Structures are given as structure tokens and as C-alpha cells.
Amino acid sequence: MKLAILGTRGIPNFHGGFEQFAEYFSVHMAKCGHQVYVYNSHSHPYQEKVFEGVHIIHQKDPEESIGTFGQFLYDFNCIKDARSQGFDVILQLGYTSSSIWGKFLPKQSVIVTNMDGLEWKRSKYSKPVQKFLKVAEKLAVNSSDFLVSDSIGIQDYIKEKYGWDSKYIAYGANLFNNPDKNVLREYDLREYEYNMLIARLEPENNIEVILDGVASSENGKPFIVIGKHETKFGEFLKQKFKKVDRIKFLGGIYNQNHLDNLRYYSNLYFHGHSVGGTNPSLLEAMASNAFIIANDNVFNKSILGEDALYFKDANDVSNVLELSKKEYLVFTNANRDKVASLYSWNHINKEYEHYLSKCLEESK
Numbered sequence: 001m002k003l004a005i006l007g008t009r010g011i012p013n014f015h016g017g018f019e020q021f022a023e024y025f026s027v028h029m030a031k032c033g034h035q036v037y038v039y040n041s042h043s044h045p046y047q048e049k050v051f052e053g054v055h056i057i058h059q060k061d062p063e064e065s066i067g068t069f070g071q072f073l074y075d076f077n078c079i080k081d082a083r084s085q086g087f088d089v090i091l092q093l094g095y096t097s098s099s100i101w102g103k104f105l106p107k108q109s110v111i112v113t114n115m116d117g118l119e120w121k122r123s124k125y126s127k128p129v130q131k132f133l134k135v136a137e138k139l140a141v142n143s144s145d146f147l148v149s150d151s152i153g154i155q156d157y158i159k160e161k162y163g164w165d166s167k168y169i170a171y172g173a174n175l176f177n178n179p180d181k182n183v184l185r186e187y188d189l190r191e192y193e194y195n196m197l198i199a200r201l202e203p204e205n206n207i208e209v210i211l212d213g214v215a216s217s218e219n220g221k222p223f224i225v226i227g228k229h230e231t232k233f234g235e236f237l238k239q240k241f242k243k244v245d246r247i248k249f250l251g252g253i254y255n256q257n258h259l260d261n262l263r264y265y266s267n268l269y270f271h272g273h274s275v276g277g278t279n280p281s282l283l284e285a286m287a288s289n290a291f292i293i294a295n296d297n298v299f300n301k302s303i304l305g306e307d308a309l310y311f312k313d314a315n316d317v318s319n320v321l322e323l324s325k326k327e328y329l330v331f332t333n334a335n336r337d338k339v340a341s342l343y344s345w346n347h348i349n350k351e352y353e354h355y356l357s358k359c360l361e362e363s364k
Contacts, residue, residue, distance in 0.1 A: 001360060002035045002086065004109075006078050007093035009061070010040025011051055017280055018093040018114075021171065021348075026054040028349040037085070039078040057081060071097040079104050089356050095140030096133065102143025110363045112356060113144040115154060115166065138162070146359045148352075153298040167355050170303075172348035173283035173339050176260040183261040187224070187250065191265040192325055194222040198259065198281050199272060201227045201234040206272030206295050208237060213317025215244045221267065221321070226259070228252040263288035267325045270317070271300065283343050286335035291325040293317070307334040 003026075009015055011023040022038055029036045030053030038054055040046065041061035049056055059077040063070030075098040082090060083106045090105065092098060092113040105111050115137070141147065141158070147166035149155035155168045181191050195214075199205040207225070214223045229238060229249050241247045253259055263269055269290035273279045274297050282303060285292055294300040296310040308331060311317050325332070341347075 001029075001357065002037075002088045003029060003356065004037045004039065004082055004085065004087040004090045005093065006039050006075070006082065006090060007095075007098060007114075008038070010044040010046065010056070010058075011038050011054065012046055014045060018116075020280065022093060023051075024172065024345045025349050025352055027052045028345075029353060030054045032353065034353075037087070039081075041074060072100065076101050076104070082106055082109070089360055091352075091356065092140075092144070095136055097136075099136040099139035099143065102139050105143060110146070110359050111144045112146045112148060112359055113140050114148040114150060115140065115158060116150070145363060146355075148355070151299050152302040169348060169351045169355065170343055171280050171283055172345040173280070173287040173343050174345060175336060175339055176264060176284075176288040178257075179264045180257075180261055181265060183258050184265055186258070187262070189222065189224070189262075189265070192267050194224060194266060195219075195268040195270070195321065196224045196226065196262060196266045197270040197272065198226040198263070198285075201225075201229050201231055201237060203233060204273070204275045206274060208240070209311075209314050210270050210272050210317050211237065211241050211244075211247060212314035213311070214247060214321065215241060216314060217318040217321045219321035220246060223247050224262070225249045226251070226253050226262070260284070260288045263290045266290060268293055268320065268323065270311075271295065273300070275299075283339060286343075287339045289332045289336065291323075291328050291332055292335070293320055303338075304335065307331045307338075 005022050005026055008019045008022045011019065011026060013019040013023045026036045026038050036054045037057055040056050040058050042058045043061055043064060059074060059081060061070060061074035063074060079101050087109045089110045089112060092111065094116040095113060141162050141164060147158060147164055149158060149166040149168050150171050152168060155166050158164050158166045184191060197207065197210060199207060201207055223246055225247065229251055238249055263285050269285050269292050271282050271285060271292055271294040274295050292304060292308040294304055294308050294310055296312045309320055
């Protein structure tokens with residue numbers, strides 16, 4: 001199979017999310033003997049032509065110079081180049097800035113699109129942008145031959161909204177097996193004596209709700225917030241909770257070993273995401289033995305099931321802060337087992353490989 005992967009800034013991964021998947025899956029496919037190409041931004045730190053057997057195609061990406069519209073031009077440059085490459089299958093990761101170019105996708109290639117989350121629901125977007133994203137979603141469906149959903153909730157939505165059957169393939173994670181409590185010293189923390197969350201500081205991730213619950217409780221454990229806070233909403237949160245000494249904004253942390261250890265040794269781990277499919281940070285928390293308190297929604301429940309506690313409001317958050325992780329090891333062990341059996345990268349990669357081969361066969 002001659003496969004192209006579009007829709008990311010490129011590999012190796014320097015961003016997370018789809019970039020991480022693109023790296024793992026493309027390397028897997030190359031090792032299995034497929035001819036694999038990944039499109040990279042021209043400004044990507046990795047400038048070689050091959051990465052672990054995967055061919056890299058750099059394309060002009062003007063986002064840094066002209067802003068968000070540059071993403072659209074980058075996607076167009078990738079699609080335009082793909083027209084002359086003779087790919088058997090093109091795997092598109094997301095649709096936000098590529099769907100308007102759907103009519104330019106090469107007709108001889110099988111187009112498979114991962115529909116990502118419900119982007120138009122994200123409150124960080126203005127009403128006009130949300131309206132555009134609804135249109136973009138429809139364009140992506142109509143310009144694809146096959147669709148992938150990374151959660152049951154997204155799969156159900158696509159079926160109900162568009163009448164399309166999409167293939168459910170979740171995101172992946174690696175089990176964390178090398179805890180090192182020395183990492184905690186860098187953050188002045190003690191094992192199981194702090195609570196935490198990791199998220200983009202955006203309204204739909206329910207961070208304000210969680211922190212309202214922390215602020216209103218009498219629980220004295222430190223609560224660490226990991227996520228880039230030099231944003232409008234991040235500044236609002238820091239200002240609102242500046243007098244709550246136990247709430248500590250650590251900013252973005254990009255050392256994976258540190259993140260895994262912070263999750264592993266936390267008491268409670270809050271996951272407030274309410275929009276999207278299988279969230280990567282949720283699987284990483286499961287893989288790192290975190291005791292998860294998740295926002296009560298279909299996306300989180302389809303992954304965690306009965307192996308977590310759920311919150312709807314700040315009062316729910318306040319009520320669980322006195323709980324101890326040691327009393328819920330049955331939850332953490334069950335979630336690790338799920339990652340090993342259902343969400344390991346080896347399992348996810350094989351599912352994608354099988355599905356793309358099936359799509360190619362059905363299109364002949």
C-alpha cells in the first residue's frame with residue numbers, strides 16, 4: 001500500500017494528539033512493508049527526508065507569518081502535492097482546515113478521514129467560526145470515501161447526523177511502568193498528597209468548575225494545574241484563584257516522563273474534557289495509574305465506564321476531594337487493563353492497518 005498521512009504539522013511528534021498518532025502509525029506501517037509518506041510543515045524541526053522508514057514531504061506552511069489562515073494554505077499545499085503522487089490511500093487526520101479543499105483531493109486515491117471531535121462545540125471559537133466548522137464537518141464527510149471515529153459518541157453522532165457508518169478506532173497509549181518519586185522533588189510535591197489536572201486551559205474543559213470546587217472545599221492538599229496559561233482564559237483563571245494558595249498553576253509541561261510520574265503519584269486526577277472523542281490525556285492518565293474523576297459525559301463514560309467517579313458541578317468536585325486513591329485501586333487496575341487490551345499502540349496500529357487495507361480492497 002502506498003499511504004499518505006495529511007492533517008498534522010508532521011513527525012516526529014513535537015505537538016501531541018494527531019502528531020503522536022501519525023508518528024506511531026506511520027512507523028508501524030513502514031515496518032510492515034508499506035510505502036508511507038507523511039506531510040510535514042516546512043518549519044518542522046525535523047528536516048530530513050526519511051524518518052524510521054517513513055518518507056517525509058515538507059510543504060510550505062505560512063501559519064507562523066499570517067496566523068490561522070496559514071493552516072488552510074498548508075493543507076492546500078499538501079493536497080495539491082498529493083495529486084501527483086499516486087497514493088493508494090490518503091488518511092486525513094481531522095478536517096478543520098482541509099475540508100474546503102475536498103474537491104481537489106485526488107480521485108484515484110481512497111480518502112479516509114478521522115473525524116476528530118465535535119470541533120464546532122468548542123466554546124473558544126466565536127459563533128461565526130463555530131458555524132464554519134459545522135459546514136467544514138459536512139464537507140469532510142461528503143469528500144471522504146470512508147470515515148473513522150475515535151469514540152463511540154462520535155460514531156453515533158455521525159450516524160445520526162449524516163447517515164454514515166464510520167469505523168470506531170480509538171486513540172492509543174503506552175502503559176507507564178517506571179515510576180520515579182524523585183521527579184516530585186522538582187515540583188515540591190509528595191506522593192499521593194496532591195490532586196491535579198492536565199488540560200488546555202479552555203472553557204469546555206471545565207477547569208473553572210473544578211477549581212471552584214477546590215476553592216470552596218476545606219481540603220488542604222495542593223492542587224496543581226498543568227497547561228499553558230498565557231492565554232486569555234488562563235489569565236482569567238489565575239486572577240480568579242490567585243488567593244487560593246493551594247491551587248498552583250505550573251504552566252505547560254512537555255516532559256512525558258514528568259507528566260507520567262505526576263499522574264502516577266497524584267491522589268485525585270480530574271479530567272474535565274467535555275468535547276471530542278477519545279482524549280489522549282485521558283488514556284495517558286489511565287495508563288499511569290491515575291484515580292480519575294471525570295466530567296459526566298458520553299465521551300468519558302464510553303472509555304471509563306464504571307472505573308471512575310464523575311462530576312457535573314463544583315459541588316460534586318468539592319465532595320470528592322477527601323477521597324483517597326488507595327481506596328480505589330480496583331479502578332486504577334481496571335483502567336490499566338483496558339489500556340493493555342484495548343488501547344495499546346500496537347493494537348490501535350493493527351486496527352488501522354487492517355481497516356485501511358479493507359477500504360482499499362472495497363474500492364477496487
